[in-house]
Amino acid sequence: MVEENLRQVRTDIAAAASAAGRNESDIMLLAVSKTKPLSMLQEAYQAGQRRFGENKVQELVQKCSQMPGDVEWHMIGHLQTNKVRQVVGRAALIHSVDSLHLAQEIERESERQGVITSILMEINIAGEDSKYGIIPEDAIRFAAELSGLSHIRVKGLMTVAPFTDYAEENRKYFRKMKQIAVDITAQNIDNITMDILSMGMSGDYKIAIEEGSTCVRVGTGIFGERNYSK
Numbered sequence: 001m002v003e004e005n006l007r008q009v010r011t012d013i014a015a016a017a018s019a020a021g022r023n024e025s026d027i028m029l030l031a032v033s034k035t036k037p038l039s040m041l042q043e044a045y046q047a048g049q050r051r052f053g054e055n056k057v058q059e060l061v062q063k064c065s066q067m068p069g070d071v072e073w074h075m076i077g078h079l080q081t082n083k084v085r086q087v088v089g090r091a092a093l094i095h096s097v098d099s100l101h102l103a104q105e106i107e108r109e110s111e112r113q114g115v116i117t118s119i120l121m122e123i124n125i126a127g128e129d130s131k132y133g134i135i136p137e138d139a140i141r142f143a144a145e146l147s148g149l150s151h152i153r154v155k156g157l158m159t160v161a162p163f164t165d166y167a168e169e170n171r172k173y174f175r176k177m178k179q180i181a182v183d184i185t186a187q188n189i190d191n192i193t194m195d196i197l198s199m200g201m202s203g204d205y206k207i208a209i210e211e212g213s214t215c216v217r218v219g220t221g222i223f224g225e226r227n228y229s230k
């Protein structure tokens with residue numbers, strides 16, 4: 001099932017990219033494997049998938065130790081400062097940086113380990129109370145604050161768009177994300193690039209791609225519905 005789903009998602013990504021006059025190789029697919037058993041990750045790996053996203057530190061650490069070494073791990077969930085130590089050095093990219101305090105902790109730990117950590121700034125694009133992320137109005141200021149942290153590289157922006165049955169409703173938010181990235185780029189801030197726009201999930205990734213996403217995070221579309229009750 002996983003293999004078929006993956007093939008379908010890749011086909012859809014290619015079609016959305018092509019329809020938008022974009023190159024499909026400019027869009028990375030993260031397989032969001034949270035709550036899913038190792039066997040399903042292995043199935044995805046067998047089908048050629050190398051990038052996986054997890055939203056809990058403990059799960060990321062555990063799966064990281066059990067999967068082949070050429071897997072690229074992405075931390076996409078809310079990160080507490082006391083867990084930074086376990087993520088730095090393991091995650092290729094931390095998508096969910098939403099405070100200076102958290103960034104400073106990543107900076108400290110990266111320096112301690114002698115590594116440079118790539119991060120994204122998480123934006124709460126629709127201003128939802130239930131979501132993490134900084135508000136769009138603070139994005140440029142936040143980027144400027146992060147610029148001074150020498151063991152961090154800001155690579156772009158991430159958002160979790162509102163949950164909706166009508167993906168088209170999220171187009172305006174994806175468009176706004178792209179604009180924020182353009183605005184930050186125009187500021188020419190040291191250490192800050194906006195190469196990665198991490199937006200679009202199972203329900204809305206085609207529209208996100210049409211609006212400039214370079215990284216879609218797909219869980220349900222690859223692994224099926226999650227069951228949180230067990």
Ligand SMILES: *Cc1c(COP(=O)(O)O)cnc(C)c1O
Nearest residue numbers: 032055076201202217218219220
């Ligand atoms: C769970 C999750 C996803 C994947 O959601 P699906 O709707 O299952 O594709 C993407 N991004 C984040 C941050 C998530 O927590």
